[in-house]
Amino acid sequence: MSDPHTDRTVSPPSRDPPRGETPIVPKDSIAGRSLIVVVAIMTFLASLTTGAVLLVRAAAGEWQADVAREVTVQVRPASGRDLEADVNAAVAIIRATNGVAGVHAYSKAEAARLLEPWLGTGLVLDDLPMPRLVVVRIAAGARPDLAKLRQALATAVPAASLDDHRGWIDRMRAMAGTVAAGGIILLIMMLVATVLSVTFATRGAMATNRPIIEVLHLIGARNGFIASRFQRHFLMLGLQGGAIGGGAAALVFLVAHAMSAWWTGTAAEDQIGALFGQFSLGLGGYTALVGLVLLIAAVTAFTSRHTVNRTLDAVE
């Protein structure tokens, strides 16, 4: 050590006056950058999980709705009755029912094609008592009175029976419910893991700021002032990391959606379509991703405030 005049001659030169006020909490630090990386990775994984759960849940709903949108009428041959006339009568009754979008009565040839996988080609069905199928498509959102239709068919065509696939629908509903519940449990676990990771990473980043908290406290800054500075800084770090992770996940879904359009008509597209439906998150899905980013940023900010308060309690 030496006289201040001597000090000046051996010290490096001063830097130029800064243009603006330096933030009280340092902007760029290794701990801060590490926190952004952790937040980005966890937000990316949580966003992928959220998106996948939303897609599977929507697809499960679609499977169920597809089955529910169709009922089948079977007209059996009966002695003393004209099968063709019974089919026509059944079709007429069905067409007259509210909420029916379309009716298709399978011809003998079509029925034969349905049996080909089991009985082979070249069948002569004229001598067999083959029942005829009538497929009824229900209009979207409509709820036709199936009990009334069943009654009307029983009266006019005693050999006809209506199958509303109730058993299938119940099974589909159970399966869809299981898939959705599994997805939600997975999502909750992922969110808990994300919150914990972000919390611990934030605490780690805060540890390097302890001297700043102490100095501010000792020069008379109120606890609220100190906490708000750190909360604001860490909210920005959380938003940056969240935007990177959430944005990357959104990009993945957008690219996947675009690619599914290229694959249209291929076996792979059929399989993915069966699992994930349209492979499009929709506005609701992207809103959920934005919500996730905001949640993670809020967790980061809250944790920093909590850590500041704990540090101040320790200092006092």
Next chain:
Amino acid sequence: MVRFENVGLRYGLGPEVLRDLSFRIEPHSFQFLTGPSGAGKTTLLRLLFLTLRPTRGLITLFGHDVSTLSKDSLATLRRRIGIVFQDFRLLDHMTTYENVALPFRVLGRPESSYRDEVIELLNWVELGERMWALPPVLSGGEKQRAAIARAVIARPQLLLADEPTGNVDPTLAKRLLRLFVELNKSGTSVVIATHDIGLMDQYDARRLVLHDGRLHVYD
């Protein structure tokens, strides 16, 4: 200004490190706080600066019983006290100017309202040429003067300095003492914790001597 009555302090279940301290610090007064290493000088300064609470006794600061004050009220009281730390405690990411201006900043004052005042003080402690330098490139003496400037910028009524000359040579120590005397003349009460006999011999002032946890006052 400051009144201690039968103040005692122990850490946890250990023995009392400070026992039955009773003394006053009057307005405009100047005193050295001294004693052998480990006698409790820094602990007593921490009591004065409200970062420690006594286990018994009464501390009155600026007329307030500190045991009854809220955290915000304690923060308000701290603004009337300036402290010079032994290890400077400058914020490395801020310039010398910004470190010195920090007490104004936490008060929410706009930069334009204190700029001239800070620059004037920096010139007075001969850091005018170094005001835009960051602490890591300052010498020990420069850091010490920056820490002192930060402690006095808001014109505190009480200045506490913990071994303020511990990191500087005798010449600079003399200059820093002169700085504290000037501050005292302008109305600030000064408490300098030191075990530098040579420094104390340079200025005739009251001495508070800590020994075995007890305080002896020599007016």
